[in-house]
Each structure stands twice: as C-alpha cells, then as structure tokens.
Amino acid sequence: MLDSLPEQSSLRESDLWVCSSCIGDTFLKEKINEIGKIQKCFFCNTTDHSITIDELADDAVHAFERCAHPCNSPADKEAGVSPEIAVSQLLKSDKRIGEVAFRVLRQKYADYYIKELKWDVFDPSCLYKIAFTFVNMRSAYWDMACCSLKSKSRFFNEEVKKNLESIFKNIPPSALKTVRCDSDYRFFRARIANNEQHVCEILQRPIEQFGPPPLGNIFGGRMNPVGIPVLYTALEEDTALAEVRPHLDATVVIASLTPLRDVTLLDLTALGDYEIDESPFNPHMTEELCRLSFLQEFSKILSRPVNPAIDSIEYLPTQCVADYIANSFKPKVDGFICYSAMQQGGKNVIFFQDSLTIIGDDQPAISNVEFEDAKPWNPEDIDTYIVHYGPEIEQRQLYKEPVLRLINRDITIKKITGISYSYDNNAINWKDYIKP
Ligand SMILES: [Zn+2]
Numbered sequence: 001m002l003d004s005l006p007e008q009s010s011l012r013e014s015d016l017w018v019c020s021s022c023i024g025d026t027f028l029k030e031k032i033n034e035i036g037k038i039q040k041c042f043f044c045n046t047t048d049h050s051i052t053i054d055e056l057a058d059d060a061v062h063a064f065e066r067c068a069h070p071c072n073s074p075a076d077k078e079a080g081v082s083p084e085i086a087v088s089q090l091l092k093s094d095k096r097i098g099e100v101a102f103r104v105l106r107q108k109y110a111d112y113y114i115k116e117l118k119w120d121v122f123d124p125s126c127l128y129k130i131a132f133t134f135v136n137m138r139s140a141y142w143d144m145a146c147c148s149l150k151s152k153s154r155f156f157n158e159e160v161k162k163n164l165e166s167i168f169k170n171i172p173p174s175a176l177k178t179v180r181c182d183s184d185y186r187f188f189r190a191r192i193a194n195n196e197q198h199v200c201e202i203l204q205r206p207i208e209q210f211g212p213p214p215l216g217n218i219f220g221g222r223m224n225p226v227g228i229p230v231l232y233t234a235l236e237e238d239t240a241l242a243e244v245r246p247h248l249d250a251t252v253v254i255a256s257l258t259p260l261r262d263v264t265l266l267d268l269t270a271l272g273d274y275e276i277d278e279s280p281f282n283p284h285m286t287e288e289l290c291r292l293s294f295l296q297e298f299s300k301i302l303s304r305p306v307n308p309a310i311d312s313i314e315y316l317p318t319q320c321v322a323d324y325i326a327n328s329f330k331p332k333v334d335g336f337i338c339y340s341a342m343q344q345g346g347k348n349v350i351f352f353q354d355s356l357t358i359i360g361d362d363q364p365a366i367s368n369v370e371f372e373d374a375k376p377w378n379p380e381d382i383d384t385y386i387v388h389y390g391p392e393i394e395q396r397q398l399y400k401e402p403v404l405r406l407i408n409r410d411i412t413i414k415k416i417t418g419i420s421y422s423y424d425n426n427a428i429n430w431k432d433y434i435k436p
Contacts, residue, residue: 014054014104016042024092027279028059043097056091057105063090063280064105064121071127080127089130090280132278134286138294142301146317154316164324166291167298171266172274177337179263186256187233187349187404188240193251199413202253206406210255211358222306222315222341223322223350230322231356231404232348233257235337239346241414252414257358257404265349266325266336272296303339326352334403344422351403359402361409 019041020032036049064083067090071080081089087105088098106122113121145159179185189210193199202209212229213219220226234240237254246252272295276288302321306314325336334355340346 013100014052014057014107016053016100017050018043018053018056018093018097019046019048019050021046021048022093022097023056025090025279025281026277028091028281031059031281043094053100053104054108056097056101057108059281060087060090060101061105061109062283066286067130067132067280068128069131069133071129076129077127080129083122083124083126083128086128086130130280132280132285132289134289136290136293138290139297139301142294149316149320150313157320160317160320164321164328167271167295168324168329171271174273175267175270176331176333177265177267177270179259179265181259181261181263183259186258186410187235187351188237188254188256189231189233190240190244190252190254192244192246193253193413196251199251199253203411206255206408206411207358207360209253210257210406212356220312220315220319222318223338225315225319225323228323229353229356230335231351231358233351234340234343235347235349236343237412239340239343239348242343242346243340243348245342246416246419248416248419250416252416254412254414255406256410257406260359260403260405263334263355263403264331266329266333268299268302268336268338269347270337271298299339303341305341322350354400355403357400357402358404358406361405361407 017039019039020029020036022041022043023029023032032051033049036051038047039050040047041050064087068083068086071077083106084099084102085095086098087102088095091098091101102122106124110120110122113119142163145157145163148159149157191202191209193202212231215229216227218224218227218229221230221232223232224230232243234243237256240254241252244252272292274292276285276292278289279285282288302318322336325333333352335349335351337347337349340348
C-alpha cells in the first residue's frame, strides 16, 4: 500500500494526480499533455499537465486487455510478472504508479470482467507477460482481393483499388528512390543466345535486342498484360541472368544500362522501412502493426513463384499493382523496384512505357561481329568476339524520348557451366494398406 498518502481522509487513491513526465509511454504522455490539467503530481511533486489515477485506470484497462497475457505454462510463469508490475510496464512508469493504478482499475472493472468473462482478469495472484499479439488479416484481405480480381471483376475492381490505395498511402520517404544520371547505377538486361550466330546478331543490334519490343508485339508477363510494354531490368548482373532462366551450356548476353536523366523509382522492397513507436494505449496500434508487417512482406508476395501452367491468370494481381503504380501513384515514377522471383535477394527494376526507351552509347552501333575460334572447354582459352563498329541503328518509332543508355563496351557474355537448386524436403507418411 501507499505509505505516503496525504493526511486528508477525503483523498482517495483514484483522485491522485499523475503528471505526463511520470509516464514513459509516448502515446499516453502526449495524450496527458493534450488533455491533462495543470496540477501538482502526487508522485514527483512537479506541477505539470496531469490526469487522475481514475482516468489513468480507464486507459490502462484497455492496454491491459490488449497486451497483458496470463502465463499458463511453467515456462511462461518463469518470465511472468504480477499484474501491478504489468501495469507499470505498460505505462513505462515507476512501480508505485503501477501499483496504485492497478488497485484503482481492479476496483472499477473487476466485477464487470468477472460477469462478462466469468473469470477474474485482474486476479492479483495471476502472472502476466506483456506482448503485442495480433492476427494479421492484411495478407488475407490482399489474397481475397486477388481472388476477386481473377474470378469476379477485372477492370473496375473496388476491392483491389481499396487495397492498393491503402498500401500506397503515406509510404516512407526512403521508398522513393532517385537514381541520378551521373551515378554509377547500372540496370542489367540479359538475353539467351541460341547459337553463335545469334550472339553476333545481339551484338550487332544491341538496341533492338535489349530494348522494348515493337508496340503491337508485346507479350504479357508478371508485371505487364499483353499489349502494354514495360522494360524488365535487374539491379544485379546475376539477377538479370537468373531471370532469363538459362539452361546448362546456354550462352547469355548481358547489357548494362545507365540513366540519361534522373530516374525516380518506387522501391517496393522498402515500403515497410519505417518504425512504429509501439504503444498499448494507442487504439489503432494493432491496425498499424498489421499494415507494417504486411508492407514488409508485400514485395515478397509479388515475387511468389506462379504455376507456369496457369500463369496468365496468376499474374493478374502483379500486373494490377504495376498498372496502379504506373497510372495512379503520385508522384509519377519512371518504374519500380521489386524482389526477383528467380534470384533470392536479387532485385528487379521495371520501367514503365514512358521511360523505357534505350539508345546506344556515343560509339556508333555495331555492324560486324567476328567470332574468334577457341576451344570452349579449355579454361585457359576464352571465346573472343571481335566487334567492328558501323552506322547507327535507327531508333524505335512510337516510344518516347530515350531514358536509358546502353554501353556497348560493357556488354558481357556468359556461358552457363552449372545451375544450382534450393529446395525444402517434404516428408512422406507411408501407411500400411488395410484391406477393406
Ligand atoms: Zn509526476
């Protein structure tokens, strides 16, 4: 019990004042500073914004309900604390304040909870641990929206729109990246060459081979429906290589692209790069934690592998996200960054229609390529392509002004000498056959 309660017999514990400085929880502290009265704090004697213990108990009871979990298992009990300590942990306050607040809230609310829940939630002999637990429904809502996109409404889907608006509202500043034209940033694009002749063709006309396909001849993909061009690139050479899924012994030609002007990209892998000041007193905390946890996963959700047999419909959600970023996201961006489905940790950059035109470097385009003989399986010999420059290739019509420059001399050629797989083992549960 409090041993320093003032002499006046009329003063009850519930009437004592507690100031904002005595409460460590930032959400509650701000609330007291906002609504509190200037009073002398009973606990620290400071005159400041204060509320009564009775008011504090009203806040604490909801926080207790949200975050104090009774310890049932022996392991839990070892880490458990008394409800008084639990309340002071919630308040981030001195133990004394927790004790007084707990007594007042028990007096006020115990009967109600016993009646409603049929047990004494504030049983002083029970042990508790403080933790934020929540069931994240955001992923489920997103999955439901994706289902409705596939099977209910494709073009005017309110459910998907609502989800996307909520995902892209108030994104952290770090998710908007500007790649300066004078930076060392490179975007990589790879092509599998079917044979030596094809390598020469790629090297002779790199702009045509690595640039977007002509309008009217656009295949659909993970991030674009049929007919809508985007340019798939990768931030790493290895990711670009993995994205074209080369077979063993394949020859892959990789081009590197550099921005001609500053390029703004929305980084989907950074949507969850912000911190939340967790407070059990904030009534929207669960919602905010769910949102953060969903945003941290969102880019991985988009890079989930899809079944090639049904890929055109499985790509609808990612195509829809890309379409939203291209046409509805503000500020306008040139493209976005997302995780690669093919290379763990690798990142792809998708450039939108207005920002995908490539030009060659200042060197004239290649007109003639000679292949120098070499024994391919002798590691000391390296295949050499001799390149002669010729007249420049005409730029693709209909696309906007170029945003990326392809540096001819940075083109690399890789021969695939090995492929590695990663997998999870699935157990088989064999059962004896029982004759019916
Ligand atoms: Zn105080």
